[in-house]
Amino acid sequence: MFRRPHQCRQLGGEFHHFLRLTTARPCLTQDNGFVSSAGYVHEEETHLIEQIRAKARELLESGRVSCVIGYEAATRGGTRPAFIYDPDGVDRLVWNRECYANLTTFLHDKKKPARRGEEVPNVAIMTKPCDSRAINLLLSEGQISRDKVYIIGLACGGMMAEGNLQAPCLRCNVRIPVLYDTLIGDPPDIDVTDDFEDLAELEGMSAEERLQFWLREFDRCIRCYACRQACPGCYCNVCEFDRDDSLWIGMQIELPQKYFFHTFRAMHLAGRCVECNECERVCPMDIPLSLLNRKLVKEVSELLGHRGGMTTDPVPFVTILADGEVSLI
Amino acid sequence: MMFMSHSSLTAWLDELAGERTLIAPRDVGRGHIHLRPVAGSSEITLEYDRPDLSAKEFLFPHTERLMQVEKRSDQVTLHDRFLEKGQVVFGLRPCDAHGLVALDALFRDREPADAHYTRRRQKTALVGIACPQMWESCFCTSLGGAPDDPTHLDVLLTAVEGGYAVQPVTNQGEALLASAAIEEVTDLSLPDIPRNEQVPVLAADQWPAHFDQEYWSRLGERCLSCKLCTFVCPTCRCFDLRDEPVASRTDLVLIERMRVWDACTAPNYRTIAGGHNSRPLKGQRIRNRYYCKFCYYPKDFGPLGCVGCGRCIDVCPVNIDIVEMLNTVYAMHQERDTVEAEAET
Amino acid sequence: MSDNGSNPMRPYVGRLAGTKELATEIRLFQIELQEPAGKAAFANYRPGQFAFVSAFGSGEAPFGITSIPGRGDLLEFAVQRHPHGKTTNGLHRLDVGDPVGVRGPLGNWFAMDEIQGKDILVLGGGIGGAPLRPVISTILDNRDEYGKTTILWAARTPSLLIFTDEYDAWRAAPRTELHLTVDQRPPDWREGNEGLITTLLENVGPSPENTITITCGPPIMIHFVTLSLRKLGFTLDQMLVTLEGRMHCGIGKCGRCNLGDIFVCADGPVFYHSQVAKLLESFL
Numbered sequence: 001m002f003r004r005p006h007q008c009r010q011l012g013g014e015f016h017h018f019l020r021l022t023t024a025r026p027c028l029t030q031d032n033g034f035v036s037s038a039g040y041v042h043e044e045e046t047h048l049i050e051q052i053r054a055k056a057r058e059l060l061e062s063g064r065v066s067c068v069i070g071y072e073a074a075t076r077g078g079t080r081p082a083f084i085y086d087p088d089g090v091d092r093l094v095w096n097r098e099c100y101a102n103l104t105t106f107l108h109d110k111k112k113p114a115r116r117g118e119e120v121p122n123v124a125i126m127t128k129p130c131d132s133r134a135i136n137l138l139l140s141e142g143q144i145s146r147d148k149v150y151i152i153g154l155a156c157g158g159m160m161a162e163g164n165l166q167a168p169c170l171r172c173n174v175r176i177p178v179l180y181d182t183l184i185g186d187p188p189d190i191d192v193t194d195d196f197e198d199l200a201e202l203e204g205m206s207a208e209e210r211l212q213f214w215l216r217e218f219d220r221c222i223r224c225y226a227c228r229q230a231c232p233g234c235y236c237n238v239c240e241f242d243r244d245d246s247l248w249i250g251m252q253i254e255l256p257q258k259y260f261f262h263t264f265r266a267m268h269l270a271g272r273c274v275e276c277n278e279c280e281r282v283c284p285m286d287i288p289l290s291l292l293n294r295k296l297v298k299e300v301s302e303l304l305g306h307r308g309g310m311t312t313d314p315v316p317f318v319t320i321l322a323d324g325e326v327s328l329i
Numbered sequence: 330m331m332f333m334s335h336s337s338l339t340a341w342l343d344e345l346a347g348e349r350t351l352i353a354p355r356d357v358g359r360g361h362i363h364l365r366p367v368a369g370s371s372e373i374t375l376e377y378d379r380p381d382l383s384a385k386e387f388l389f390p391h392t393e394r395l396m397q398v399e400k401r402s403d404q405v406t407l408h409d410r411f412l413e414k415g416q417v418v419f420g421l422r423p424c425d426a427h428g429l430v431a432l433d434a435l436f437r438d439r440e441p442a443d444a445h446y447t448r449r450r451q452k453t454a455l456v457g458i459a460c461p462q463m464w465e466s467c468f469c470t471s472l473g474g475a476p477d478d479p480t481h482l483d484v485l486l487t488a489v490e491g492g493y494a495v496q497p498v499t500n501q502g503e504a505l506l507a508s509a510a511i512e513e514v515t516d517l518s519l520p521d522i523p524r525n526e527q528v529p530v531l532a533a534d535q536w537p538a539h540f541d542q543e544y545w546s547r548l549g550e551r552c553l554s555c556k557l558c559t560f561v562c563p564t565c566r567c568f569d570l571r572d573e574p575v576a577s578r579t580d581l582v583l584i585e586r587m588r589v590w591d592a593c594t595a596p597n598y599r600t601i602a603g604g605h606n607s608r609p610l611k612g613q614r615i616r617n618r619y620y621c622k623f624c625y626y627p628k629d630f631g632p633l634g635c636v637g638c639g640r641c642i643d644v645c646p647v648n649i650d651i652v653e654m655l656n657t658v659y660a661m662h663q664e665r666d667t668v669e670a671e672a673e674t
Numbered sequence: 675m676s677d678n679g680s681n682p683m684r685p686y687v688g689r690l691a692g693t694k695e696l697a698t699e700i701r702l703f704q705i706e707l708q709e710p711a712g713k714a715a716f717a718n719y720r721p722g723q724f725a726f727v728s729a730f731g732s733g734e735a736p737f738g739i740t741s742i743p744g745r746g747d748l749l750e751f752a753v754q755r756h757p758h759g760k761t762t763n764g765l766h767r768l769d770v771g772d773p774v775g776v777r778g779p780l781g782n783w784f785a786m787d788e789i790q791g792k793d794i795l796v797l798g799g800g801i802g803g804a805p806l807r808p809v810i811s812t813i814l815d816n817r818d819e820y821g822k823t824t825i826l827w828a829a830r831t832p833s834l835l836i837f838t839d840e841y842d843a844w845r846a847a848p849r850t851e852l853h854l855t856v857d858q859r860p861p862d863w864r865e866g867n868e869g870l871i872t873t874l875l876e877n878v879g880p881s882p883e884n885t886i887t888i889t890c891g892p893p894i895m896i897h898f899v900t901l902s903l904r905k906l907g908f909t910l911d912q913m914l915v916t917l918e919g920r921m922h923c924g925i926g927k928c929g930r931c932n933l934g935d936i937f938v939c940a941d942g943p944v945f946y947h948s949q950v951a952k953l954l955e956s957f958l
Contacts, residue, residue: 076465080648081551101647105553109611220357222382222391224560225595226646229553242597245760250573251589253391282646284381284557286359395683398730405687405730405773441925444681540954567929570683570922571760572733584731588683588922593929601920602735602756605893607933607957617932620954625935 048154049095051184052126055152056090059124065150069106070126071099081106095126095184097160102276103127104134105232107144124150130168132177133274133309134232140314143235153180157188167198168277168290178310196298202291214259214292220285221258227279227289228265233272233308240264262292270296271316274309330517334492337510342370342419344508349454350416352387354380364418373420378464383428383563383638384421388449389436391560391590395445397575400582410585411448417505419456424467424638426455426481427474428563434630435566454505457482458493463525466639468652471528474636477519487519494519528637528652529659536624539661540616548654549612551647556592558641558649559618564626564634567591567598593617619654682925685728685775686712690768691748698833699755700801701766702740703727704748705774716779718743721786721808722916722944725778726924727751732764736921736939738805738890739779742812749776752804752836780924781943784914786812789886793821797899799828799871799891803836805916806890814847824880825852828871828891832856832863853878871895872902882907890916893958900947913947917957933957 056068072082072092079099082092083106103125110123127135135151138144155176158169171194176187202210225241228234240248241261249260266289273293280290301307304316333341345351346369353373355365362377364384399406429450436446460467460476469475479485483502486493494517497503559565569591575583591598594614600606608614622634635651642650692704705727707713719725719739728734741750755766768774786809794813798806813820825844829835835854844852854866855874867874871891887908889899896915903913919931919938926940934954936942950957 074648075650075653076642076648078648083547083550106551109550216358220359220361220363220381222557222560224555224557224592226553226555226557229555230646238597242595243758245758245763251569251571252573252587253589282553282555284561284644285361400730400773403771403773405775407684407687407775409681409684435927439926441682442680443927444683537954566927568922568927570734570928572728572731574731582731586733588928591928591930598930599920601918602754602759602762603892607893607955617955620934621929621932625932628935629937 048185049093052095052152052154053090053093055182055184056084056093056124057087059150060084060087060090065122065124067110067121068093068124068126068152069103070152071095071101071103093126095154097158099126099128100159100166100281102131102134102230102232102278104131104138105230105278107135107138107149107232108235110148111144120145120148122148122150124152126152126154127177127180128154128156129174129177130156130172130274130276131232132179133174134276136178136309136312137233137272137274140309140312151177151180151182153177153183155183155185155187157190166277168275171195171198196294199291199295199298202295214262215255217287218258218262219255221262221287222285223253223258223261224284226282226284227262227287230278230282231269232276232278233269233274234265262287262289266292266296269293269308271300271304271306272308273297330514330519331495331497331511332489332492332514332517333486333495333509333511338486338493339370341506341509342373345417345419345505346370348415350414351419352384352416353419364421375420375458377420378460379422379467379638379640380420380425381640382561383640384418384425384455385428385432385563385566387416387418388429388453389432389446389566389568392587393445393589394585394587395570396586398572398582398584398586400584401580409444411445412452415452415454416449417454417456419458421455421457421482422460422638423457423476423478423480423482423485424469424474424636425563426457427469427472427478427636428638429455430481431564431626431630431632431634431636432566434632439630454484454501455482456484456486456502456505459485459487459519460522461488461520462522464639465525466642466652467525467637468528468639469637470524471530472633472635472637476522489517489519528655530623530633530655531658531662533624533627535662536620536658538665539658540620542661544657544661545616546610546612548649549610549615552594552611552615552649553647554594554596554611554614555646556590556595557644557646559592559594560590561640561644563636563638563640564622565590565592565618567593593621615649619651623655683777683923685726685734685777686715688712688749688774688776690770690772690774692770693768696752696836697829697838698831699766700834700836701753701755703751703753703765703768703774704741705751705776706748707776712776716743716749716776719779720783721812722783722805723779723781724805724924724943725749725751725776725780727753727761727765728775728777729761729764729768730773730775732767733761734775734777735759735761736780736918736924738916738943740804740807742808742815745811745815752801752807754801777924781939782941784809784888784944790816790819791821791884793881793883793885794823795880795885795887796823796825797828797871797875797887797889797891798826799895800830800834801836802891802895802916803827804890806888807837807840809888810844814843814850817848817850821849821884823847823850824878825850826855826871826874826878827852827866828855828857828874828895830857832860832865851878870898872898875899875902876905879906882909882912886912886914888914893917897958910948910951911946915945915947915950916943917945917950918943 059065068084070082070093071079074080158165277290306316350366352364353367354362354377356374357363362380364380394410397408436443463476479496479498483499485496568588570588572584572586575585599608626634686709688705688707691706694702696702724736724738726734726736737751740752753765755762813823859868917938921931921939922928924939926937931938
């Protein structure tokens, strides 16, 4: 009755022999409880991380929060998201010029209790200025409640890639978070204006040239949905693109579907995009998604005077239902 | 040792492209190299390390049309869709060919054989190029492969001064080379490629003891639940199946039944008709992915479900690093052994 | 062998010969296979096996076969329409006479010959009763081969109870009991009990002696029924269950229905609970 696959067999002896020959040693990292060497840290920023760790420790020890979401050193340089539950774990936290990830997307995981019957957890989160706009977005859309999130705001001089400031950081004029509970660091004295220069080349193209530009970019897309999953504004329980009845789009991983996916997602983020650039950062194929989203940022900004997440005002074109619930048109 | 000059290679590839579909490394923009069908050698780039995606998509395509359904009034006719033309995948790396061993075991060798995969496999020749080095995230040598391993290819080329050293591996490879201008040279030595540090991998039967470790939920916490690691993986093979309309007229409806890559890391992967999801947590899903590779796959089908290509390490936006995972599980196992040994004494 | 003949993903074409409303949004589909190869494939399927049914254009989905060979030539499937289910909606839109596809029979089955001589306790929840109907039919058709048979049949509401027009025949069979229950009983419904199937089970209180239980229903029901059965003294070796998974191939390839190193489609869907308990991964 219970048919086992007849191919059941263990790894061959050859493999074990092979293993014995190796000089296998475990590498010690955060994940197995050992602390690895810290990532790349600017000298002037070392005192800031001590402030961050002290605040994190205080929040955990006092019971104000059960988890601190922050950055820790990654395995091969750079940083990665870290979730600290134990006050003694705060020494894992780092703050440097490679803290790219927008951590606010993980707040969606903290909207519900970890176990049935428990309370919604209180969390603290290390928040860069650009990422802080996502918190406003989530507040304006009723996704999180302000008292559940303690914002460790970080003044930011920009993130570096290969020795240079990243392109979005060069035009950024939001240098301290738009909201926070505590602010770490002094606002850097940087005066730039965002004149949407990055869009100039695309706007100079004819419609046909633009189409060809995007088709060539989307050709590389593999529909892995990393852009959608990393985006704090993409949190639908069941995305239109995941619906089994596929009302909007076929499931093919082919150019028409990829083109539709990206343009549809950009439309859904119009007025909501907080310009954190996560979608572009996580894209394994380097599709310049920020151009798509920033074009809509510009349009909404010029037409309606709204910039996603700068305040807790809802996007101009949402419907406020009678019971206060917010619904996108 | 056999040698093929650059110009001979170009001529050979152009000839191959005439009779079959030639699939080769191509620059697809912003420095990305994909294996893609090419019209001839002029579209090929030989400057690349590891193509973004493995060669899996030519045996198990991301979008495979299994059949076309023709509906006329109340009559239905099914037209099977199979690969007709032969194809040569040129420029894949040894680990990509190694990955097909896992797919063969599942799709071809386990009854009932998958007709579409089996047909593609029969019609595909593999001409690999040895890796000039092991890149930072490579750990193929820990899983039975090597940067210059010819085993699972039909022909292996290795870059040497002025051209390539040629190693035919199979009869199909010999036949493929019949039209190539090859010289026999005596003073040719193949480069010695430095190996990366070995990564410890537990045997399949050592994994179950670690299934309930808290480590998995901690690891899953930063996972984004995207499908990236599985799509770039040479062995991940989960798929979804669906009918998509092609054309609709009053007297005729054309539908394609297709299977498309899917990923066990996606949030609703396990949701069944009544809405129940038996893997709602990210840690459960990432654990399943790794257990599939190192525990279930070898138990059920023979080969491991990982060849150490390192792609998932390079692409993961949140640094979920399979080597770190393997080291951690190994450390947990060592610790367990120590505890058990102490308990005995 | 032709390519078509060796393609396990190709459905056999058939015709929708008849339908019957079983319950709210649950319809019985009676299918007549037309191709000789299809008829041959389904000449000897067993209770508990399943098949993929295609509504061409809407896709295919797996359903337990609810008919038994020998009782008529038609293959029967009970299909519950789900609001966002593309295939179940597609099937419910079909008219009698429309073409359909069937791929199978797939999976293992209830070894009815191995459990002869035993008392049988059948527990069906909602649409989960569908693959149990051929079990009941087999027992009733070979009544002397099996001991006392107790059927516990549950649904959320009376309008979701399936195979209602067969209850009289089940009740009338010798040494056979049928107990019905619904989560919430409307005032005018007198045919059965109110409450979950576990409450009913504990009220009926069957003896574990020489008894085999066969359970099919949603995962949460299987979980709680198992707890109740253990309270009554049943061991996991006495409990047969059928599990479901989000299958897309039915032949152990697509990877979607694994529980640890087994595949529900190819190694199941019928298991002794003692086998399920040993799996690394929970079905729940």
